[in-house]
Amino acid sequence: ELGLFFECSSLKDVKIPSSIIEIKPKAFYGCSSIENIIIPPNLKIIESDVFNKCSKLKNIEVPFSVTEIKSNAFTDCISLTSFNMPSSVLSIGIEIFKGCTSLTLVQLSNNLKFVTNRCFFHCTSLKEIKLPPSVISIGENAFSECCSLKIIEMPKNCEYTFKYNV
Numbered sequence: 315e316l317g318l319f320f321e322c323s324s325l326k327d328v329k330i331p332s333s334i335i336e337i338k339p340k341a342f343y344g345c346s347s348i349e350n351i352i353i354p355p356n357l358k359i360i361e362s363d364v365f366n367k368c369s370k371l372k373n374i375e376v377p378f379s380v381t382e383i384k385s386n387a388f389t390d391c392i393s394l395t396s397f398n399m400p401s402s403v404l405s406i407g408i409e410i411f412k413g414c415t416s417l418t419l420v421q422l423s424n425n426l427k428f429v430t431n432r433c434f435f436h437c438t439s440l441k442e443i444k445l446p447p448s449v450i451s452i453g454e455n456a457f458s459e460c461c462s463l464k465i466i467e468m469p470k471n472c473e474y475t476f477k478y479n480v
Contacts, residue, residue, distance in 0.1 A: 317341040317363075330354045339363050339384075346370060349393075355379055360387045362407060369393060378402045383410055392416055395439075399423045406430055408453070411437055422446055429456050438462060445469060 317340030319325060325345045330337065332354040339361040342348060348368045353360070355377045362384040365371060371391045376383075378400045385407030388394060396419040397411070403423040411417060412435040422429075424446045431453035434440055440460050444467040445452075451473045457463055 317343045319345055321345065323347050326350075328352070330357075332356060337361055337364055340366070342368060344368070349373070351375075353377055353380070358382070360384060362386055363389070365391060367391075376400055376403075381405075383407065385409055386412065389413055395419070397421070399426070401425050406433065408432055409435060411435075413437075415439060422449075424448055427451070429453060431455060432458065434460055436460070441465070443467070445472065 319342050320340060321344035323346050326347050327350045328348055329352045334354050335356045340363045342365050343363050344367040346369045349370050350373045352375050357379055358381055360380055360383045363386045366386050366389045368391050370393050372393050381402055381404050383406045387410045389409055390413040392415045394414050395416050398421045401424045404425050408430045409432045412432050415438045417437045418439045420443055425448050427448055427450050429449055429452045433456045435455055436459040438461050441462045442465040447469045449469055449472050
């Protein structure tokens with residue numbers, strides 16, 4: 315199923331009205347010219363693939379109403395340099411930042427329990443990440459192909475397998 319603005323290359327800045335409480339999966343998939351997105355304060359879930367392949371996306375403001383970010387939400391957003399995940403986010407899907415090659419700074423939610431499979435796969439500019447104390451598990455290949463990654467600060471009680479993660 316194609317999203318509402320699927321591969322619409324003319325969109326540059328998007329401000330979603332506050333009356334919107336749901337954005338369907340793939341709504342902005344492949345919108346290659348989007349640079350900035352403001353999400354409404356009533357949104358609870360960022361659905362799968364919503365901003366996947368938005369290659370010029372630089373800035374996104376995620377409101378404190380968001381509790382879940384689903385799989386591939388920001389995959390291949392190659393211009394995204396930083397991401398601040400509000401503490402309201404309790405769960406994330408797999409591969410949410412996969413292929414975000416310009417991503418250098420990520421602040422994860424203080425209430426996140428799991429760093430999912432391939433979460434940061436091929437984030438080649440990511441140099442350092444501090445996982446919040448709430449994280450208890452890191453999924454397979456979470457940091458694979460993060461060739462610039464030098465420091466991962468992990469909570470003491472976190473389960474991980476370096477065989478798959480580094």
